[in-house]
Amino acid sequence: MSTIDAATRAHLFNAGSVERYRDVLARGVDRVARRVGEVDRPGTGVTPDALAPLVGGIDLDRPLNDTDAALDELHDVWLRDAVWFHHPRYLAHLNCPVVIPALLGEAVLSAVNASLDTWDQSAGATLMERRLIEWTAGRIGLGATADGVFTSGGTQSNLQAMLLAREETYRRVIGGATVRPARPEVLSRLRIITSAAGHFSVQKAAKLLGLAADAVLTVPTDAGRRMRTDELARTIDRCRRDGQVVMAVVATAGTTDFGTIDPLPEIADICTAAGVWLHVDAAYGCGLLVSPTRRRLLDGIERAASVTVDYHKSFFQPVSSSALLVRDGRTLRHATWHADYLNPARAAEQGIPNQVDKSIQTTRRFDACKLWLTLRIMGPDAIGALFDQVVDLAADAWHHLDADPRFEVAAPSQLSTVVFRYVPPGAAPNLVDEANLHAREALAASGAGLVAGTKVDGAHWLKLTLLNPETTVDDVTGVLDLLADHAAWYARTAATLSPVG
Numbered sequence: 001m002s003t004i005d006a007a008t009r010a011h012l013f014n015a016g017s018v019e020r021y022r023d024v025l026a027r028g029v030d031r032v033a034r035r036v037g038e039v040d041r042p043g044t045g046v047t048p049d050a051l052a053p054l055v056g057g058i059d060l061d062r063p064l065n066d067t068d069a070a071l072d073e074l075h076d077v078w079l080r081d082a083v084w085f086h087h088p089r090y091l092a093h094l095n096c097p098v099v100i101p102a103l104l105g106e107a108v109l110s111a112v113n114a115s116l117d118t119w120d121q122s123a124g125a126t127l128m129e130r131r132l133i134e135w136t137a138g139r140i141g142l143g144a145t146a147d148g149v150f151t152s153g154g155t156q157s158n159l160q161a162m163l164l165a166r167e168e169t170y171r172r173v174i175g176g177a178t179v180r181p182a183r184p185e186v187l188s189r190l191r192i193i194t195s196a197a198g199h200f201s202v203q204k205a206a207k208l209l210g211l212a213a214d215a216v217l218t219v220p221t222d223a224g225r226r227m228r229t230d231e232l233a234r235t236i237d238r239c240r241r242d243g244q245v246v247m248a249v250v251a252t253a254g255t256t257d258f259g260t261i262d263p264l265p266e267i268a269d270i271c272t273a274a275g276v277w278l279h280v281d282a283a284y285g286c287g288l289l290v291s292p293t294r295r296r297l298l299d300g301i302e303r304a305a306s307v308t309v310d311y312h313k314s315f316f317q318p319v320s321s322s323a324l325l326v327r328d329g330r331t332l333r334h335a336t337w338h339a340d341y342l343n344p345a346r347a348a349e350q351g352i353p354n355q356v357d358k359s360i361q362t363t364r365r366f367d368a369c370k371l372w373l374t375l376r377i378m379g380p381d382a383i384g385a386l387f388d389q390v391v392d393l394a395a396d397a398w399h400h401l402d403a404d405p406r407f408e409v410a411a412p413s414q415l416s417t418v419v420f421r422y423v424p425p426g427a428a429p430n431l432v433d434e435a436n437l438h439a440r441e442a443l444a445a446s447g448a449g450l451v452a453g454t455k456v457d458g459a460h461w462l463k464l465t466l467l468n469p470e471t472t473v474d475d476v477t478g479v480l481d482l483l484a485d486h487a488a489w490y491a492r493t494a495a496t497l498s499p500v501g
Ligand SMILES: Cc1ncc(COP(=O)(O)O)c(C=O)c1O
Pocket: 094, 152, 153, 154, 155, 156, 158, 199, 201, 252, 254, 255, 256, 281, 283, 284, 310, 322
């Protein structure tokens, strides 16, 4: 029999080690607090080449046996150069600063380590997740039969929505057929329609679900980057004529680049008339569910068959925190598999609430705990006010950019992104592209600010994603000045170096 020494045993979290738990966690909290207190830039611009030897040089088979030494090392390989979403000049991707009640939830949920697959691994946690699903479905207006489940993120929520839509559509197709078609034949005819500004996770879902390579049809957007409903109706008609079956329309409530919301009521009308599953990807726009002033922007979402919400985008929650909501809870059965060791059918008959019956995951974090504590400590209106603040800020930033002759700006966002680019006077189009690419990279390398980049109609543009309520217009204009300087320098240098004639 092997014996475990006392030092090893002391690392296990249990009734005998609560003092150590308090001490070790406090040390970690202190490190993070100190670092957050001192960072003056959202990043340091560190490169993979600079960090790789440091990380690669660590011998993972030789422990330090010392918490402080391990935290020092963690500082060197990560915390010193981490990207800080809380910093007011982090203006890049859809990552929000997080609220402290949610961090408390994160610490509690990982210490208790409940797993939300079955009641016998979670107890009250299951009921709390269910209450939050009910609460979110209520905010959306999905009705009495609604249900859902927490997921790891918008990608997984969209994937599960497409799984349910595929299965419901498949059943409908075989139900109406006189001769039952082969499943692969039906799957090859299924189509998903989304807009050209929809999220790429829809394409990924189609691939994972075994649909045809051309299963996702993208309809064009209007000048405001919202799905064109005339084109949607035409695409559905064309699919019908070509013998294809539209299994879902994915409307986006908050496109990743443009922060625009597809015209949900009109899309819902078209889907109802065509008998098509409407999925609303509100991964980004879900913050509007608690907005004191802008909830109406989501009008029509209540008519969806399924909805994706990412609390880790616009509810100021740490990653991961997302959910899939469905109008008809029975459709979640397409994710059900009864395993004798875990969730036998008997348990369902006895009314034991096993969330694994609704999820495509098995072991699953109690992410709902973070949202629970956020709502119980701050309340939904406070979260909505924070989200409103960043939407207002984006409108201000858009006006600044629109009035600034150095920049060109895309259509205004309904949420909190701003897509723009620097236009050097009289510069050739390829030089404009290169100057903007350079400006973004040079800014990131300096660490003075971080912005994102994207392509608009084949050209390189820059993007602000504003999710920090503490960011001011001055922060934004300061970063714009830096970008303009970097881009102007590039344009000047490139023009000097390029051969004449
Ligand atoms: C509209 C939209 N849907 C889905 C996703 C995917 O979400 P996640 O990164 O949480 O998987 C994103 C991510 O940016 C998004 O913007």
